[in-house]
Amino acid sequence: xxxxxxxxxxxxxIVTGASRGxxxxxxLTLAEAGADIVAAARTTADIExxxxxxxxxxxxxxxxxxxxxxxxxxENMVKRTISKFGRIDILVNNVGYSLESPVVxxxxxxxxxxxxxxxxxxxxxxxxxxxxxxxxxxxxxxRCCKAVGPHMIKQGSGKIINVSSFCAVVAGIHxxxxxxxxxxINHMTRVLALELAPYKINVNCIGPGSNITAIRWLCRPHLTxxxxxxxxxxxxxxxxxxRHGELxxxxxxxxxxxxxxxxxxxxxxxxxxxxxxxx
Numbered sequence: 001x002x003x004x005x006x007x008x009x010x011x012x013x014i015v016t017g018a019s020r021g022x023x024x025x026x027x028l029t030l031a032e033a034g035a036d037i038v039a040a041a042r043t044t045a046d047i048e049x050x051x052x053x054x055x056x057x058x059x060x061x062x063x064x065x066x067x068x069x070x071x072x073x074x075e076n077m078v079k080r081t082i083s084k085f086g087r088i089d090i091l092v093n094n095v096g097y098s099l100e101s102p103v104v105x106x107x108x109x110x111x112x113x114x115x116x117x118x119x120x121x122x123x124x125x126x127x128x129x130x131x132x133x134x135x136x137x138x139x140x141x142x143r144c145c146k147a148v149g150p151h152m153i154k155q156g157s158g159k160i161i162n163v164s165s166f167c168a169v170v171a172g173i174h175x176x177x178x179x180x181x182x183x184x185i186n187h188m189t190r191v192l193a194l195e196l197a198p199y200k201i202n203v204n205c206i207g208p209g210s211n212i213t214a215i216r217w218l219c220r221p222h223l224t225x226x227x228x229x230x231x232x233x234x235x236x237x238x239x240x241x242x243r244h245g246e247l248x249x250x251x252x253x254x255x256x257x258x259x260x261x262x263x264x265x266x267x268x269x270x271x272x273x274x275x276x277x278x279x
Contacts (some may be wrong), residue, residue, distance in 0.1 A: 005261040009034035013090035013258065014081055016068055016144060019046030022163065022208060022250055023094040024053075029251025030258060031059040035090065038081045040066040060085075068095050068140035069132075071147075078147045087155060090258045091148045093141035093185075094163045097133065098178035101125045112173045113231050113238070119174070119223070130177045137181035138188070145192060149201075158201040159258045162189050166209045166273045182207075186269045193267030202266040204257045209273025210235045211245045240275030 013030045017023035019041035027037050031054045039047040039054070039061055047063040054061035062084050066077045081088055101121050102109055109119040141162055152158030167175060168182040186205055193203040212232060223231070236242045253272055256262050271277045 003261070006255060006259045007034050008090075008255065008259055011035040011089040011258070012038070012081065012085040012087050013092060014038040014040060014077065014088060014144070014148065015092040015094060016040045016066070016140070017095035018050050019043050022211065022247060023092070024050050025247035025251045026092055026094060026254045027061075028053055028057070029248060029255055030090065030092075031057045031061070032251075033255045033259065034059070035258070036060040036085060038062045038064055038077070038084075040064050040068070040077050041095075042067050068143060069135050071143050074140075074143045074147050078151070082151065088148050088151045088158070089155075090159045090161070091144060091152075092161045092163070092254060092258075093144050095136060095140050096163060096165070096178075096182075097136045098175060099129060099133065100174040101129070102174050103176060109174065111227075111231065113234050114227075117223075117227055117230070121174075125177065133177035134181050137178055138184050141185060141188065149196065152196070152201050153199045156200055158196075158199075159262075160192065160196075160201065160203040161254055161257050162203070162205040164189075164205050164207040164269055166207055166271060166276050168207065168269075169271075169277050189269060190267045197266060202257075202262060204262070204265060204267070205269040206250060206253055206257070207269050207271035207273065207277070208250055209245050209271065209276045210239060211247055211250070238276070239273070240278065243274060245272060245274060 013035045015027040018027040018039035031037050036059050037054045039050045041047045044065045051061040051063040064077045064080050066073045105124040111117040162185050164185045165182040167179045168186050189205040
């Protein structure tokens with residue numbers, strides 16, 4: 001027997017950051033559940049590859065190069081979605097980026113996971129980096145909600161899924177802008193859920209734990225590849241379930257939050273993290 005409440009047949013989903021990692025996994029899993037996809041990211045070649053994979057699953061996919069720090073580009077993404085599909089049922093605000101650095105450079109920085117590794121940062125967080133990280137990890141989701149919201153209100157339905165992080169509630173080091181922005185995403189989810197509830201629009205949030213994705217390499221330019229491998233090998237030691245998360249597991253949770261099965265859930269952040277935030 002098929003559980004029709006989990007079906008996304010006839011639905012249209014915008015997924016930001018769909019070029020790789022978590023965003024791509026969510027886009028492919030939503031398509032597997034029946035949704036047509038709008039894949040948005042800055043890199044055209046990468047989202048075209050995502051689009052090819054979606055189409056191979058039998059669903060339609062529109063690849064829209066989009067820099068979500070630019071409101072005009074966000075509005076263009078929404079305009080093209082409406083032009084192509086005539087509706088927007090699901091918005092996944094997945095875009096995220098981190099660049100680790102201390103607020104004050106002391107020369108004695110150490111890794112939180114492996115204290116024996118001395119970290120060699122070139123500089124403390126410049127103010128422009130703070131602005132960039134808050135813009136990408138927080139303001140981008142605000143822009144997308146602002147652009148998509150009127151269409152969902154007109155429909156009288158919609159599902160907004162924000163992507164946060166375990167870093168929002170588990171304090172680490174050298175990651176203040178990212179952690180602060182992700183905690184703000186959690187609260188923005190609650191506030192927006194109340195604002196949009198009268199229009200039957202659900203707003204929820206996924207908090208991933210440790211997932212090995214390509215972006216993790218870009219976030220730690222101060223580490224060698226060998227040091228990154230060592231850090232990643234040690235992380236499961238602090239996770240109750242003793243493993244990294246699989247990207248598809250995040251996609252399956254997104255399917256639940258995008259489907260009628262979650263119609264009575266709104267304003268919630270669900271941590272899919274192997275028990276990391278339960279400690």
